[in-house]
Amino acid sequence: MVRKALLGMLLVLTTAGHGALAFDFNDVARRAKELAGKPFDRPDTQLPKTLTDLNYDQYQQIRYRPEKALWRGNKLPFEVQFYHPGLYFNQIVKMNLVTADGVRKIPFQPDNFDYGRNAIDPKSLGDLGFAGFRVHYPLNDKRVKDELIAFQGASYFRALGKNQVYGESARGLAIDTGELSGEEFPVFREFWIEWPRLEDQEMTIYALLDSRRVTGAYRFKVRPGDSTATEIKSRLYFRDGIGKLGIAPLTSMFLYASHQPATLEDYRPEVHDSEGLSVQTDGEWIWRPLVNPKRLLITSFGTTNPRGFGLMQRDRDFAHYEDLDTRYDRKPSVWVVPKGDWGRGRVELVQIPTRDATNDNVVAYWVPEQSPQAGSTMDLEYTLFWQANNETRPPLAWIAQTRRGRGWGKDPDNTYRYIVDFQGGPLDFLKPDQKPVAGLWINDNGEILDRQIVKNDVTGGWRVSMRVRRTDDSRPMEMRAVLRNGDDNISETWAYIVPPEPR
Structure with missing residues (x-):
């Protein structure tokens, strides 16, 4: 001894x-x-x-x-x-x-x-x-x-x-x-x-x-x-x-959130270890909210020499989770910063269907072109x-939350309304008479029926609201939104995908 x-x-x-x-x-x-x-x-x-x-x-x-x-x-x-x-x-x-x-x-x-x-x-x-x-x-x-x-x-x-x-x-x-x-x-x-x-x-x-x-x-x-x-x-x-080849792979869990409610009644408003994929390229910041698809969903963002990417848990409000055991509000975000030039390639996001929170069903990584x-x-x-x-977070305005609901009207229809809240960055320095413009885009599988942008007096940010209809439920629908002031983008890009419904 x-x-x-x-x-x-x-x-x-x-x-x-x-x-x-x-x-x-x-x-x-x-x-x-x-x-x-x-x-x-x-x-x-x-x-x-x-x-x-x-x-x-x-x-x-x-x-x-x-x-x-x-x-x-x-x-x-x-x-x-x-x-x-x-x-x-x-x-x-x-x-x-x-x-x-x-x-x-x-x-x-x-x-x-x-x-x-x-x-x-x-x-x-x-x-x-x-x-x-x-x-x-x-x-x-x-x-x-x-x-x-x-x-x-x-x-x-x-x-x-x-x-x-x-x-x-x-x-x-x-x-x-x-x-x-x-x-x-x-x-x-x-x-x-x-x-x-x-x-x-x-x-x-x-x-x-x-x-x-x-x-x-x-x-x-x-x-x-x-x-x-x-x-x-x-x-x-x-x-x-x-x-x-997947470089710097991250693995996480997403079950449901405000933009994709629980399929079964649950006392917890949201259940996820991560809520979105953030990607920084040379000229753009991109935010893709995670989803729990009904079949395997693989998407990607092509770029050269990525500046960074990560699976992020931005929402730190305990009241949005109400889980005393798991404490989703304290789960880490993980941000990847490459050293040197990684060349051409893509940040790929794999999302796998899951029925509970026991399985990691989200993977993100860098794939080199060669x-x-x-x-x-x-x-x-x-x-x-x-x-x-x-x-x-980007030096630009960033997406604080994404919410989804049925379209307006007394009778149910096949439209959805998406609410996207931007805050921070240049929005904090707009003059009282300045109003940003929302640049919106949707792929050929959907149409935007109406759109609005209003000041969010609670957060000091701006809220984009749009009602959309998907043409073919068996195909994905992609949407993008960005805030502009004149010719300049002053926010990260909201890049949302509605997964296809299995036939």
């Missing part, structure tokens, strides 16, 4: 200096390149039935003992706890610790877990391995280390900023999402966690990604704060060509910002 304590103290003191660590991104890249030169070897994980037969509640009872956390008691800013394999988390990942003295394996120790009421004999598990890990940091209270970022399942991870609760997730990579051929899910096979110094306010994590057609090296620099930043550097090696070929290499860098208090 004395030797272990002294070793821990020695490592803290060593890494507190400025000497180079024994491992970096290039080491992971070499492993990824070597792995790409070999046929894909699907890991054959055989977990005991006592773990694979667990239901969700039983699996949730398995907890890592906080007192066993990595760096507990070392007065470092971060701590690490690990996830136990079981249920559908059956992919074993290798865990390593990077210090100034070298790299060492982090062993699986059953005694570090509390198995709750489950009839599991820890002694029978041996060196089973981990299903992932989570990093803790004092985000909200200097005396308490909260969850900061977690990696668990395939290449999924999710992070938190101050006063946030877990919502949408990110992934290392998406391949053929929404394609008839089926989606391929790359996995992080191995992680290396860099031992932090006493003064560090960021944490570095390396990961090795593997899949049938691609391998990759990843470096995550995690900077906690009001908006936690996850700076990502990756290098991909392609075993084979890929039809649709598909990667076998033997090629791709370098990418970008940063994810997990936001709530200071979310990324």
Whole structure:
């Protein structure tokens, strides 16, 4: 025990200096390149039935003992706890610790877990391995280390900023999402966690990604704060060509909202982890409200060198959700900022039908115009910002809400009225005698029957109202709206799509 304590103290003191660590991104890249030169070897994980037969509640009872956390008691800013394999988390990942003295394996120790009421004999598990890990940091209270970022399942991870609760997730990579051929899910096979110094306010994590057609090296620099930043550097090696590569993929949930009411009676006005896709190009900001379609819906926005995109939760009013357990009002928005030029391509949005809030049914990512070929290499860098208090918004007026209702009249008709509220930006500086003009557009599957723009005296913004009719319910109807002052656009673009009705 004395030797272990002294070793821990020695490592803290060593890494507190400025000497180079024994491992970096290039080491992971070499492993990824070597792995790409070999046929894909699907890991054959055989977990005991006592773990694979667990239901969700039983699996949730398995907890890592906080007192066993990595760096507990070392007065470092971060701590690490690990996830136990079981249920559908059956992919074993290798865990390593990077210090100034070298790299060492982090062993699986059953005694570090509390198995709750489950009839599991820890002694029978041996060196089973981990299903992932989570990093803790004092985000909200200097005396308490909260969850900061977690990696668990395939290449999924999710992070938190101050006063946030877990919502949408990110992934290392998406391949053929929404394609008839089926989606391929790359996995992080191995992680290396860099031992932090006493003064560090960021944490570095390396990961090795593997899949049938691609391998990759990843470096995550995690900077906690009001908006936690996850700076990502990756290098991909392609075993084979890929039809649709999804870069910086985000995954979220949308069930219903004010513009698409619940199909069943529910006390909650809205249920979603994200409410819209925001896209920043060189010349335009676009806002597409999310929908819950009745069949798979894939849309995209083409551009060159995107400035940013994200699945956003703009509405922070608890009264619009009324869910004390899930707290949708505190779910993070995630904003992607590319580094360097990404070239021509598109931001693609995939929306999948769902009947409840248990499934993530929304995916957004960047698709390069040129598909990667076998033997090629791709370098990418970008940063994810997990936001709530200071979310990324355009300097223009932005869309505060979208609402939908039936068209006017005593008798029901087949028209809908859409209400779009703009606020902020240049609208705050219009003179009393200035009135913006609403530029509206609808595709050939609909018509605008009437339109209005009025001052919203409550918010100080402006409200656009339009009554529309769709020609063919089996086809999508797309609409756009933007506010103008003279020849200038002074708002982001509202880009709404009404999904087709299945026949």
